[in-house]
Amino acid sequence: MTHTPAEPTMIIGSSGEQTQVIDGRRADPGHRSGVLATVARAPFRLRTWKELGYLILSFVLGCVAVCYLFFGFGGGLYASIFLVGIPLLAVILLGGRMWGRIYRSLGGELLGVRVEAPPAFVRGPGLLGFLKSAFTDRVSWRAALFLLAQSVLGVVVGYVVLVVTAMVAFTAISPIPWLLFDPVQVDESGIERHSLVQFGSFYVDTWPRALAMSGIGIALCFALPWLIRGVCWVHGMLIIHLLAATPRDRQLAELRASRKAAVDDAAATLRRVERDLHDGTQARLVTIAMALGRAEERLATGGDPGDLVAEARAGAKEALTELRELVRGIHPPALELGLGPALETLAARCAVPVELRVHLPRRPSPAVEAIAYFSVAELLTNVVKHARATEVTVTASPEGPRSLAIAVRDNGIGGARPSGTDAAGGSGLAGLAARAQAVDGTLTVDSPAGGPTVMTMVLPMAGPQ
DSSP: OOOOOOOOEEEEOTTSSEEEEEOOOOOOHHHHHHHHHHHHHGGGSHHHHHHHHHHHHHHHHHHHHHHIIIIIIHHHHHHGGGSTHHHHHHHHHHHHHHHHHHHHHHIIIIIOOOOOOOOOOOOOSHHHHHHHHHHTOHHHHHHHHHHHHHIIIIIIIHHHHHHHHHHHHHHHTTHHHHHHSOOOEEOTTSOEEOOSOEETTEEOOSHHHHHHHHHHHHHHHHHHHHHHHHHHHHHHHHIIIIISOOHHHHHHHHHHHHHHHHHHHHHHHHHHHHHHIIIIIHHHHHHHHHHHHHHHHHHHTTOOOHHHHHHHHHHHHHHHHHHHHHHHHHSOGGGGGOHHHHHHHHHHHOSSOEEEEEOOSSOOOHHHHHHHHHHHHHHHHHIIIIIOOSOEEEEEEESSSSEEEEEEEEOSOOOOOSOOSBTTTTBHHHHHHHHHHHTTOEEEEEOOTTOOEEEEEEEETTOOO
């Protein structure tokens, strides 16, 4: 009977993040043989040779980094006496970003440690702004600390590991140079010995001794990869903690992206309002003015201006209707009663039957209500245009004590993609995601081919913090 180990089980928390990984493998007789096979394959695996290559490169780069730190910062500090060294120190400090890119690339290619790059350097205006930005750049200081650690780990420890590697490799093949080059050593009695290595008065000058020494070297070759792997693990931890983007960096990048999205969305809204006023309401008001002008002329000549006045009245009513629609596009009047009644209005207007489930113990902030309303309106429009659905379910309920979850589910053909057509303008799924991100929210798209499609938007009840 063949025993098949269980696959590792992944448990996903309610927040959607990975919380635990359980290895379902049981201890079995084949487990020990698996460990032995892993040890036996270690010297021949590509990973081992990549890690050895990384140690060689980190030793070379570490030597250069030591010179960079010594001459760069030392020379900059010395030159700062004459003030010219202050900008030099700023440039040397910012150069750490270049070193960070090099080590992140090497770590990703050779160690498999792929990390997110920190945000780009943002320079302040003028010389003083540049200096202030440079000396307060946390990424550069972390890179400098990494280079300082490399002067110990990459140079000193790397040198020891490389020397040990060379000695183990030489010991494993020692019978070959012992046979080819016929080394001769003279002992204390003046006797010449055909020996490559000696340990005190013990000479490796016979085939049994040479083969025994080679066997020790071969055995160490199977232990050496784990030494290399341990040192490379420390290198990887340094890359992760000193060269990768921190949660603060990611939050800052998200805030910048959300601010840009909010500004672009506001600009797009203003352009739309201006276009609607210019092409619609303004043109209709001009028509009304012209009709009233003709009516005035007809009245002055004693004619009957009734038809012109009626035309102007009808035009005024149409202009008022357009203005109401325009105002509804900026801030829907239905939101004055709350998000629930506003969603009921959208559901009643949708061409596809909508089942609405709203449970909101307390009202979100006005900004969140507006984003939720327009997002549901956009999603329902997409369902009508693209999904070929026959029913839609809209759910609005709390997601934890401080969040609101809006879900739109349809039974259409699926295949929706998170990317949209116009993120800046707020249309498409990318635009909806940008709107959600503007208040620290998220948009999740689950739309397999054939359906169903579920769009879930999670927004903070009180808006961005």
